[in-house]
Amino acid sequence: TQLLEQSPQFLSIQEGENLTVYCNSSSVFSSLQWYRQEPGEGPVLLVTVVTGGEVKKLKRLTFQFGDARKDSSLHITAAQPGDTGLYLCAGAREETSGSRLTFGEGTQLTVNP
Amino acid sequence: DAGITQSPRHKVTETGTPVTLRCHQTENHRYMYWYRQDPGHGLRLIHYSYGVKDTDKGEVSDGYSVSRSKTEDFLLTLESATSSQTSVYFCAISGLGDGTQYFGPGTRLLVL
Numbered sequence: 001t002q003l004l005e006q007s008p009q010f011l012s013i014q015e016g017e018n019l020t021v022y023c024n025s026s027s028v029f030s031s032l033q034w035y036r037q038e039p040g041e042g043p044v045l046l047v048t049v050v051t052g053g054e055v056k057k058l059k060r061l062t063f064q065f066g067d068a069r070k071d072s073s074l075h076i077t078a079a080q081p082g083d084t085g086l087y088l089c090a091g092a093r094e095e096t097s098g099s100r101l102t103f104g105e106g107t108q109l110t111v112n113p
Numbered sequence: 114d115a116g117i118t119q120s121p122r123h124k125v126t127e128t129g130t131p132v133t134l135r136c137h138q139t140e141n142h143r144y145m146y147w148y149r150q151d152p153g154h155g156l157r158l159i160h161y162s163y164g165v166k167d168t169d170k171g172e173v174s175d176g177y178s179v180s181r182s183k184t185e186d187f188l189l190t191l192e193s194a195t196s197s198q199t200s201v202y203f204c205a206i207s208g209l210g211d212g213t214q215y216f217g218p219g220t221r222l223l224v225l
Contacts, residue, residue, distance in 0.1 A: 032212075041218060042203050042216030042219050098161070098163045101146075103156040105155040106155055
């Protein structure tokens with residue numbers, strides 16, 4: 001069962017354009033993480049959002065956690081070729097032995113110069 | 114960058130042979146995780162550890178076992194490798210176990 005749906009799966013845009021990636025679930029998460037992964041490497045943590053409605057900004061990247069803590073979005077302003085990569089969202093659920101992450105399948109972003 | 118290393122980085126093995134992957138951390142983090150990443154499935158949790166000798170199963174644990182005899186090392190063993198276990202394996206660590214995890218560089222495993 002895929003608990004986290006990411007869309008779009010693939011996105012190819014021109015340098016300077018804006019884009020939004022969505023991460024949706026029917027489950028409530030205690031927190032949600034966004035990662036970026038480049039070929040041959042492990043995912044790198046971009047941000048953690050914890051509070052419903054929370055908005056975090058990281059330079060040209062804006063992350064939002066839905067009010068009900070079931071969904072999230074990543075918006076990139078004025079995309080650059082260096083933004084190319086696989087973007088993954090992951091929802092965390094608390095358990096007595098620590099949080100477990102459920103990952104979306106990812107959005108492969110290509111920014112063309 | 115979090116101090117996480119994985120070994121080996123690449124391995125080719127034959128069906129039916131045992132394989133052990135090692136994850137080593139220098140951050141003294143309590144929580145450690147093993148994931149596999151496959152096209153069409155994303156990252157899936159195999160096993161995780163919440164302390165020395167404390168481990169639990171993830172969503173795809175069949176055919177895998179783990180051990181953690183000291184804080185810095187978490188071993189993943191494929192008792193008898195199968196072709197369906199061909200994948201990229203990632204180790205991750207977390208200090209607070211709160212969902213914020215840091216990943217190693219991965220091990221690419223090919224089972225022939």
